[in-house]
Amino acid sequence: MTTKSEIQALLRFLSQDARIPLPTAISKVKELQSANLTSSDSLAKSSITPIQAIFADERLAKQVLSAAKRVTKKRGREVGEASAESPAKRKKIASTGEAATPAAIEDSLALPESNADEEELAKTVVYTNRAPLVLAFATKLLEFTMPSQPLSSRLSLAQAVVSVNARTKALSLGIEKGISAEDDGWGQGQPKIRVMGRDIRVMKRWGYEWKGKSEEEGENLKLEGSDTVDSQKTLKQGGRSDDEPALWGLDLEALRSSKGPLVSGAQGANGSGLPIYTAQSARAYLLKSFASVPPPTNEASPPLRKSAALLNAEKEHNLGLILRALDVVFRSWALLNREELDKRTWSWYVAVRPEVENGVAGWGGKGEVKLSQILNLRRKG
Incomplete structure:
Protein backbone atom coordinates (compact mmCIF):
# COMPACT_ATOMS: atom_id res chain seq x y z
CA MET A 1 0.00 0.00 0.00
CA THR A 2 1.33 3.42 -0.94
CA THR A 3 1.76 5.77 2.02
CA LYS A 4 0.75 9.44 2.09
CA SER A 5 4.38 10.55 2.01
CA GLU A 6 5.04 8.34 -1.02
CA ILE A 7 2.05 9.81 -2.87
CA GLN A 8 3.23 13.31 -2.04
CA ALA A 9 6.75 12.50 -3.25
CA LEU A 10 5.32 11.03 -6.46
CA LEU A 11 3.22 14.13 -7.13
CA ARG A 12 6.19 16.36 -6.39
CA PHE A 13 8.30 14.40 -8.86
CA LEU A 14 5.64 14.51 -11.58
CA SER A 15 4.81 18.21 -11.20
CA GLN A 16 8.31 19.60 -10.53
CA ASP A 17 10.82 17.21 -12.11
CA ALA A 18 8.74 15.80 -14.96
CA ARG A 19 6.84 19.10 -15.47
CA ILE A 20 3.45 17.39 -15.65
CA PRO A 21 0.52 19.73 -14.80
CA LEU A 22 -0.62 18.95 -11.25
CA PRO A 23 -4.25 18.15 -12.19
CA THR A 24 -2.97 15.61 -14.72
CA ALA A 25 -0.54 14.15 -12.19
CA ILE A 26 -3.27 13.77 -9.57
CA SER A 27 -5.58 12.04 -12.05
CA LYS A 28 -2.90 9.43 -12.82
CA VAL A 29 -2.03 8.44 -9.24
CA LYS A 30 -4.38 5.44 -9.05
CA GLU A 31 -3.21 4.05 -12.39
CA LEU A 32 0.42 4.46 -11.36
CA GLN A 33 -0.32 2.67 -8.08
CA SER A 34 -1.97 -0.22 -9.95
CA ALA A 35 1.11 -0.52 -12.16
CA ASN A 36 3.48 -0.31 -9.16
CA LEU A 37 5.03 2.83 -10.60
CA THR A 38 4.90 5.00 -7.50
CA SER A 39 8.40 6.47 -7.37
CA SER A 40 11.03 7.93 -9.65
CA ASP A 41 13.09 4.77 -9.08
CA SER A 42 10.35 2.40 -10.26
CA LEU A 43 9.56 4.66 -13.22
CA ALA A 44 13.24 4.83 -14.20
CA LYS A 45 13.44 1.02 -14.27
CA SER A 46 10.30 0.74 -16.38
CA SER A 47 10.07 0.66 -20.15
CA ILE A 48 8.15 3.33 -22.03
CA THR A 49 5.19 1.00 -22.76
CA PRO A 50 3.46 0.89 -19.32
CA ILE A 51 4.07 4.60 -18.79
CA GLN A 52 2.56 5.46 -22.17
CA ALA A 53 -0.42 3.25 -21.38
CA ILE A 54 -1.14 5.50 -18.39
CA PHE A 55 -0.37 8.92 -19.85
CA ALA A 56 -1.59 8.12 -23.40
CA ASP A 57 0.39 11.01 -24.86
CA GLU A 58 3.75 9.63 -26.05
CA ARG A 59 5.45 12.97 -25.44
CA LEU A 60 4.33 13.07 -21.79
CA ALA A 61 5.35 9.45 -21.28
CA LYS A 62 8.85 10.12 -22.60
CA GLN A 63 9.00 13.25 -20.46
CA VAL A 64 8.20 11.23 -17.32
CA LEU A 65 10.66 8.44 -18.13
CA SER A 66 13.45 10.89 -18.96
CA ALA A 67 12.90 12.83 -15.73
CA ALA A 68 12.85 9.63 -13.67
CA LYS A 69 16.17 8.47 -15.12
CA ARG A 70 17.70 11.91 -14.61
CA VAL A 71 16.59 12.14 -10.97
CA THR A 72 17.66 8.58 -10.19
CA LYS A 73 21.06 9.09 -11.77
CA LYS A 74 21.58 12.31 -9.82
CA ARG A 75 20.57 10.62 -6.57
CA GLY A 76 23.01 7.81 -7.27
CA ARG A 77 25.86 10.29 -7.63
CA GLU A 78 24.92 11.97 -4.35
CA VAL A 79 24.79 8.63 -2.53
CA GLY A 80 28.21 7.76 -3.92
CA GLU A 81 29.64 11.05 -2.71
CA ALA A 82 28.08 10.58 0.71
CA SER A 83 29.48 7.06 1.05
CA ALA A 84 32.97 8.44 0.46
CA GLU A 85 32.71 10.52 3.64
CA SER A 86 34.27 9.22 6.82
CA PRO A 87 31.96 7.26 9.17
CA ALA A 88 32.67 9.80 11.92
CA LYS A 89 31.51 12.68 9.73
CA ARG A 90 28.34 10.86 8.67
CA LYS A 91 27.59 10.04 12.31
CA LYS A 92 28.03 13.68 13.30
CA ILE A 93 25.67 14.86 10.56
CA ALA A 94 23.05 12.29 11.50
CA SER A 95 23.25 13.07 15.23
CA THR A 96 22.93 16.83 14.82
CA GLY A 97 20.29 16.66 12.09
CA GLU A 98 22.11 19.43 10.23
CA ALA A 99 22.95 19.43 6.55
CA ALA A 100 26.61 18.68 5.88
CA THR A 101 27.42 21.97 4.19
CA PRO A 102 25.92 25.43 3.66
CA ALA A 103 25.33 24.40 0.05
CA ALA A 104 23.25 21.44 1.21
CA ILE A 105 21.30 23.69 3.57
CA GLU A 106 20.45 26.06 0.72
CA ASP A 107 19.42 23.14 -1.51
CA SER A 108 17.11 21.84 1.23
CA LEU A 109 15.31 25.19 1.33
CA ALA A 110 14.46 25.27 -2.39
CA LEU A 111 10.96 26.53 -3.10
CA PRO A 112 8.57 25.08 -5.69
CA GLU A 113 9.08 26.34 -9.23
CA SER A 114 6.65 26.63 -12.10
CA ASN A 115 6.99 27.01 -15.86
CA ALA A 116 3.36 28.07 -16.23
CA ASP A 117 2.75 30.64 -18.94
CA GLU A 118 0.86 33.85 -18.25
Missing part, protein backbone atom coordinates in the same frame (compact mmCIF):
# COMPACT_ATOMS: atom_id res chain seq x y z
CA GLU A 119 -2.38 32.45 -19.63
CA GLU A 120 -2.37 29.63 -17.08
CA LEU A 121 -1.33 32.00 -14.30
CA ALA A 122 -4.15 34.41 -15.10
CA LYS A 123 -6.72 31.62 -14.63
CA THR A 124 -5.41 30.67 -11.19
CA VAL A 125 -7.08 31.70 -7.93
CA VAL A 126 -5.69 30.62 -4.55
CA TYR A 127 -7.17 30.74 -1.06
CA THR A 128 -5.02 32.11 1.74
CA ASN A 129 -4.70 34.71 4.47
CA ARG A 130 -2.65 37.87 4.31
CA ALA A 131 0.51 36.99 6.25
CA PRO A 132 1.83 34.28 3.88
CA LEU A 133 1.16 36.56 0.92
CA VAL A 134 3.35 39.23 2.57
CA LEU A 135 5.97 36.51 3.05
CA ALA A 136 5.83 35.51 -0.62
CA PHE A 137 6.09 39.13 -1.77
CA ALA A 138 9.04 39.84 0.54
CA THR A 139 10.89 36.65 -0.41
CA LYS A 140 10.59 37.40 -4.12
CA LEU A 141 11.42 41.10 -3.64
CA LEU A 142 14.67 40.23 -1.86
CA GLU A 143 15.67 38.02 -4.78
CA PHE A 144 15.87 41.25 -6.80
CA THR A 145 17.01 43.80 -4.22
CA MET A 146 19.52 41.57 -2.39
CA PRO A 147 20.52 38.96 -4.98
CA SER A 148 23.84 38.13 -3.31
CA GLN A 149 22.04 36.87 -0.19
CA PRO A 150 21.42 33.10 0.00
CA LEU A 151 17.86 31.79 0.09
CA SER A 152 18.15 31.04 3.82
CA SER A 153 18.83 34.73 4.48
CA ARG A 154 16.05 35.94 2.19
CA LEU A 155 13.53 33.68 3.93
CA SER A 156 14.70 34.84 7.37
CA LEU A 157 14.50 38.52 6.43
CA ALA A 158 11.10 38.04 4.77
CA GLN A 159 9.74 36.34 7.89
CA ALA A 160 10.99 39.30 9.92
CA VAL A 161 8.89 41.59 7.71
CA VAL A 162 5.82 39.45 8.40
CA SER A 163 6.45 39.52 12.15
CA VAL A 164 7.00 43.28 12.33
CA ASN A 165 3.89 43.92 10.27
CA ALA A 166 1.78 41.49 12.31
CA ARG A 167 2.80 43.05 15.61
CA THR A 168 2.06 46.56 14.34
CA LYS A 169 -1.39 45.42 13.20
CA ALA A 170 -2.06 43.54 16.46
CA LEU A 171 -1.22 46.63 18.50
CA SER A 172 -3.49 48.81 16.38
CA LEU A 173 -6.38 46.35 16.88
CA GLY A 174 -5.75 46.00 20.61
CA ILE A 175 -4.97 42.28 20.26
CA GLU A 176 -1.55 42.88 21.79
CA LYS A 177 -0.64 45.44 24.40
CA GLY A 178 2.54 46.77 25.90
CA ILE A 179 5.73 48.13 24.47
CA SER A 180 7.52 46.26 21.70
CA ALA A 181 11.04 44.91 22.13
CA GLU A 182 12.19 47.45 19.54
CA ASP A 183 10.70 50.36 21.50
CA ASP A 184 12.01 48.80 24.70
CA GLY A 185 15.54 49.24 23.40
CA TRP A 186 16.41 45.64 22.54
CA GLY A 187 17.32 46.61 19.01
CA GLN A 188 19.73 49.31 20.10
CA GLY A 189 23.13 48.90 18.49
CA GLN A 190 21.84 46.45 15.90
CA PRO A 191 21.86 47.77 12.32
CA LYS A 192 18.77 47.80 10.14
CA ILE A 193 17.83 47.18 6.57
CA ARG A 194 14.57 48.21 4.95
CA VAL A 195 12.31 45.64 3.31
CA MET A 196 8.85 46.56 1.98
CA GLY A 197 9.13 49.81 3.91
CA ARG A 198 9.72 48.01 7.22
CA ASP A 199 12.91 48.43 9.24
CA ILE A 200 14.39 45.04 10.06
CA ARG A 201 17.17 44.43 12.56
CA VAL A 202 19.79 42.05 11.21
CA MET A 203 22.73 39.91 12.29
CA LYS A 204 25.82 38.98 10.35
CA ARG A 205 26.43 35.30 9.63
CA TRP A 206 30.17 35.10 9.99
CA GLY A 207 31.91 32.37 8.01
CA TYR A 208 28.82 31.20 6.13
CA GLU A 209 29.91 30.36 2.57
CA TRP A 210 27.30 28.89 0.31
CA LYS A 211 27.41 27.39 -3.16
CA GLY A 212 26.67 29.78 -5.99
CA LYS A 213 27.29 32.94 -3.98
CA SER A 214 27.41 35.89 -6.37
CA GLU A 215 28.84 39.34 -5.90
CA GLU A 216 26.99 42.14 -7.64
CA GLU A 217 28.96 45.29 -8.28
CA GLY A 218 27.44 48.40 -6.85
CA GLU A 219 24.86 46.60 -4.72
CA ASN A 220 23.40 49.07 -2.28
CA LEU A 221 22.28 47.55 0.99
CA LYS A 222 21.01 50.40 3.16
CA LEU A 223 22.34 49.90 6.67
CA GLU A 224 21.53 52.16 9.55
CA GLY A 225 22.30 52.22 13.25
CA SER A 226 25.22 52.48 15.59
CA ASP A 227 28.55 50.69 15.40
CA THR A 228 28.53 47.34 17.15
CA VAL A 229 31.28 45.14 18.43
CA ASP A 230 32.35 42.14 16.38
CA SER A 231 31.56 39.73 19.22
CA GLN A 232 27.88 40.52 18.72
CA LYS A 233 28.04 39.17 15.17
CA THR A 234 26.25 42.18 13.76
CA LEU A 235 26.81 44.58 10.93
CA LYS A 236 28.63 47.84 11.43
CA GLN A 237 27.14 51.16 10.48
CA GLY A 238 27.78 52.25 6.94
CA GLY A 239 27.41 51.08 3.37
CA ARG A 240 27.63 47.60 2.01
CA SER A 241 31.03 46.26 1.02
CA ASP A 242 31.59 43.97 -1.94
CA ASP A 243 32.04 40.96 0.34
CA GLU A 244 29.06 41.58 2.64
CA PRO A 245 28.21 38.28 4.36
CA ALA A 246 24.87 36.58 4.65
CA LEU A 247 22.33 37.98 7.12
CA TRP A 248 19.77 36.74 9.60
CA GLY A 249 16.57 38.58 10.48
CA LEU A 250 16.82 39.26 14.23
CA ASP A 251 13.83 38.32 16.41
CA LEU A 252 13.89 41.04 19.05
CA GLU A 253 10.93 39.59 20.95
CA ALA A 254 12.79 36.29 21.33
CA LEU A 255 15.91 38.18 22.36
CA ARG A 256 13.97 40.01 25.07
CA SER A 257 12.37 36.78 26.27
CA SER A 258 15.81 35.19 26.60
CA LYS A 259 16.95 38.35 28.41
CA GLY A 260 19.89 38.61 25.97
CA PRO A 261 22.48 39.77 25.30
CA LEU A 262 23.66 38.65 21.88
CA VAL A 263 26.99 36.91 22.38
CA SER A 264 29.54 35.28 20.14
CA GLY A 265 30.02 31.57 20.26
CA ALA A 266 29.31 28.36 18.45
CA GLN A 267 26.20 28.32 16.31
CA GLY A 268 24.85 25.89 13.77
CA ALA A 269 24.90 26.89 10.13
CA ASN A 270 21.11 26.99 10.33
CA GLY A 271 21.23 29.52 13.17
CA SER A 272 20.16 27.15 15.93
CA GLY A 273 20.31 28.73 19.36
CA LEU A 274 20.13 32.31 18.09
CA PRO A 275 17.16 34.70 18.45
CA ILE A 276 16.46 34.82 14.72
CA TYR A 277 13.68 34.08 12.28
CA THR A 278 14.63 30.70 10.87
CA ALA A 279 14.51 29.98 7.17
CA GLN A 280 13.04 26.53 7.79
CA SER A 281 9.95 27.88 9.58
CA ALA A 282 9.42 30.54 6.90
CA ARG A 283 9.62 27.92 4.15
CA ALA A 284 7.23 25.59 5.99
CA TYR A 285 4.75 28.45 6.38
CA LEU A 286 4.85 29.19 2.66
CA LEU A 287 4.40 25.55 1.68
CA LYS A 288 1.24 25.05 3.74
CA SER A 289 -0.51 28.36 3.13
CA PHE A 290 -1.76 28.55 -0.47
CA ALA A 291 -4.75 26.26 -0.87
CA SER A 292 -7.05 25.96 -3.84
CA VAL A 293 -10.39 27.76 -3.61
CA PRO A 294 -12.91 25.56 -1.72
CA PRO A 295 -15.74 24.27 -3.94
CA PRO A 296 -19.28 25.59 -3.32
CA THR A 297 -21.13 23.81 -0.53
CA ASN A 298 -23.70 21.36 -1.83
CA GLU A 299 -25.37 19.19 0.80
CA ALA A 300 -27.04 17.03 -1.83
CA SER A 301 -23.73 16.15 -3.45
CA PRO A 302 -20.79 16.90 -1.12
CA PRO A 303 -17.37 17.02 -2.82
CA LEU A 304 -15.02 14.09 -2.42
CA ARG A 305 -12.50 14.64 0.35
CA LYS A 306 -8.90 14.83 -0.83
CA SER A 307 -6.13 13.07 1.02
CA ALA A 308 -3.61 15.08 3.02
CA ALA A 309 -0.94 14.20 0.47
CA LEU A 310 -3.00 15.58 -2.41
CA LEU A 311 -3.85 18.75 -0.48
CA ASN A 312 -0.19 19.34 0.36
CA ALA A 313 0.81 18.77 -3.25
CA GLU A 314 -1.81 21.29 -4.40
CA LYS A 315 -0.51 23.87 -1.94
CA GLU A 316 3.07 23.42 -3.12
CA HIS A 317 1.93 23.72 -6.72
CA ASN A 318 -0.02 26.89 -5.93
CA LEU A 319 3.01 28.40 -4.18
CA GLY A 320 5.05 27.76 -7.32
CA LEU A 321 2.42 29.62 -9.36
CA ILE A 322 2.36 32.55 -6.91
CA LEU A 323 6.15 32.89 -7.02
CA ARG A 324 6.11 32.58 -10.81
CA ALA A 325 3.55 35.40 -11.12
CA LEU A 326 5.55 37.61 -8.75
CA ASP A 327 8.70 36.89 -10.74
CA VAL A 328 6.99 38.09 -13.92
CA VAL A 329 5.99 41.32 -12.16
CA PHE A 330 9.38 42.09 -10.62
CA ARG A 331 11.24 41.36 -13.85
CA SER A 332 9.01 43.80 -15.70
CA TRP A 333 10.16 46.55 -13.31
CA ALA A 334 13.88 45.76 -13.65
CA LEU A 335 14.53 49.37 -14.72
CA LEU A 336 13.85 50.58 -11.15
CA ASN A 337 16.66 50.87 -8.63
CA ARG A 338 16.43 48.73 -5.52
CA GLU A 339 15.22 51.51 -3.25
CA GLU A 340 12.34 52.42 -5.56
CA LEU A 341 11.40 48.78 -6.10
CA ASP A 342 11.24 48.27 -2.34
CA LYS A 343 9.03 51.35 -1.90
CA ARG A 344 6.48 50.14 -4.44
CA THR A 345 6.17 46.56 -3.28
CA TRP A 346 3.99 47.20 -0.23
CA SER A 347 1.38 49.04 -2.32
CA TRP A 348 1.44 46.17 -4.82
CA TYR A 349 0.72 43.71 -2.03
CA VAL A 350 -2.15 45.87 -0.72
CA ALA A 351 -3.69 45.95 -4.21
CA VAL A 352 -4.00 42.15 -4.44
CA ARG A 353 -4.27 40.92 -0.84
CA PRO A 354 -7.36 38.87 0.09
CA GLU A 355 -10.43 40.74 1.29
CA VAL A 356 -11.24 40.06 4.95
CA GLU A 357 -13.53 41.60 7.56
CA ASN A 358 -12.44 44.85 9.14
CA GLY A 359 -11.05 44.96 12.66
CA VAL A 360 -10.44 42.04 14.99
CA ALA A 361 -12.99 39.88 13.15
CA GLY A 362 -10.72 39.82 10.11
CA TRP A 363 -7.55 38.85 12.01
CA GLY A 364 -6.18 35.74 10.32
CA GLY A 365 -9.11 35.67 7.91
CA LYS A 366 -8.75 34.03 4.52
CA GLY A 367 -9.87 35.02 1.07
CA GLU A 368 -9.16 34.64 -2.62
CA VAL A 369 -6.05 35.91 -4.37
CA LYS A 370 -6.37 36.14 -8.13
CA LEU A 371 -3.09 35.77 -9.95
CA SER A 372 -4.56 37.80 -12.81
CA GLN A 373 -4.53 40.78 -10.44
CA ILE A 374 -0.89 40.12 -9.58
CA LEU A 375 -0.04 40.03 -13.29
CA ASN A 376 -1.82 43.38 -13.70
CA LEU A 377 0.96 44.90 -11.59
CA ARG A 378 3.39 44.44 -14.47
CA ARG A 379 4.95 47.49 -16.01
CA LYS A 380 2.90 48.59 -18.99
CA GLY A 381 4.65 49.15 -22.29
